[in-house]
Amino acid sequence: MQAEPIRIEALNYAYGEGELRRPVLRDVVLQVGAGEVLLLTGPSGSGKTTLLTLIGALRALQQGSCTVLGQELLGASERARVSLRQRIGFIFQNHNLLGALAARQNVAMALEVAPQLSESQRLARAGEMLAAVGLAEHADRLPAKLSGGQRQRVAIARALVGDPGLVLADEPTAALDKVSGAEVAHLLRDLAKSRGVPILMVTHDPRILDIADRVVTMEDGRIVEKS
């Protein structure tokens, strides 16, 4: 039995210092299994986004244990965290594509960070990934020339092109209408499942709960419900 992609134990986190100290995560325990699609839901301010940024090695851990893809994040160096981030596919609420780069170049950026492939291999792989999200014909377009759903699909391609060990998504459908939101969510799940990549997704969107293997609800910094 291999270790889980994410294993969190007794995780506490607070913003501020001294009297202004405001705990946002209390005794969080969570595991994500290999290939599992887990949705994290709950009201605003419940701490789910903070949890996501901790797992994504975007913030330094304060207390507890969080092991992501075999890397313990408590006390991890900046270098180790940068290296871990390269093995995670990130999808944001806004697509956050580079405006100056065509869709294919944006996807290739995820491969350029520590390239083992040649430039032509990178572009070929980015092109294949764009084809997989159904954008083969739009590969050379700038983000400004794409619709919201198409941009988010480019973002999915960027997150997956580097064969990540884990995908972290933050409200990926929040900026999309109902139809394209559902399309994007299912596309993400299908691609991840076919690759065996686990997904941890923060969402408010009840329309996409059906893609989940498991839904976890947070409230006031605690995990209150698992299903």
Next chain:
Amino acid sequence: MNALTENLPAPPVASAPAPISKGRLSPFDWFFLPARLAARQLFFERARLFSAIAGVMFAAVLVFMQLGFRAALFDSATRLYAAMEAELFLMNPLTMASFRPEAMPRIRAHQALALPEVAQAVPVYLTQAAWRSPETGAKRAIQLIGFDVEAGAMRFPGLDRISDALRQVDAVGFDVRSRPEFGDIAKKLAEGGPFEVQIGNRMMRLVGLVEIGPSFGADGNLVMSEVNFRRVVRGRDPANVDLIAIRLKSGADIQAAKERLKALLPGDVRVLAQSELVAHERHYWETATAIGFIFGFGSIMGLIVGMVIVYQILFSDIANHLREYATLKAIGYSDFYLARVVMASALILAVLGFLPGFVASIWMYEFVGAATFLPLGMTWDRTVIVFLMIFGMCALAGLLAMRKLRDANPADMFS
């Protein structure tokens, strides 16, 4: 989609790190990839790119002009000495600059001839006198240079042609590159042949043209024989000369001859090689006047203005793309990688701005040189120096703008 999964390598097991992330950048990619990203972002916003290039170009032109003026003024100040064809010179140790010479005994020229390697010792008289314009009658100071016109110790262009004519009584040669306020002498000479001009209190005969060029100390020059010099400058003791040019026999060791002259002659003369004489004159203008400082200061001002422009452009560029930079950090780009992107932007701007600035400066040199009669011209070493200055200016602006990258916090990308 299925076709894709077949083409790609087997999906890695979740807990094992994907092999693709383990690579290290090759030295070429280490700089090329960030630089390419920088170039793509710069060229994406053309208006911003052009204003940045214009800023760098402005700085380059400003520095080129300042350094060009500086060099031209120093060159013009030493032009007279540079045009003398002699290996060694004797000068009164108190002489600070050529336009205000201290005299020394003419006998030192004869004493110098005692050395076997000395071929000629040519006394030179220097002074300034009033020139009355033959066109307007206005008076203006002009430099008089009196010397043995046949000794060949001067190589002003045109001197050979008129050296015979200069032996006539009261004959003078006019520096055709003198400032135009002296009148269009070349035209008058071509139309009517030699004519009379008033120099000091004497009517002299202008018989021909030479080329020397104006300097700080002198707006124009007249050359003449020793005898004619004495005719103009009354009350001057001909036993006192201002400079002695010494020509050595061919093959003589200049440094050894200099040492022997020093030992031979009393302490009221200094022995200088030609390069030392030029350096001495240049030193006067560099230290006794504010010229060197003014143009150095002007260059620095140009660089500061250029740096502020480049900094502003880079800073606002980072500020406008903060989300994109934060995203790149989130997906695994290091701070140092993004710093290289900013630095590459700065250096691309340096090159793109320098090239048109260089071309514009060559054109400006010609334009301004024609207007000021200064020997302005592009030199390779100045090109290299200005490029390094512009490069350093942009690099510094890049370093300052980089601090803005700290505001790109990837954790803020999740809200």
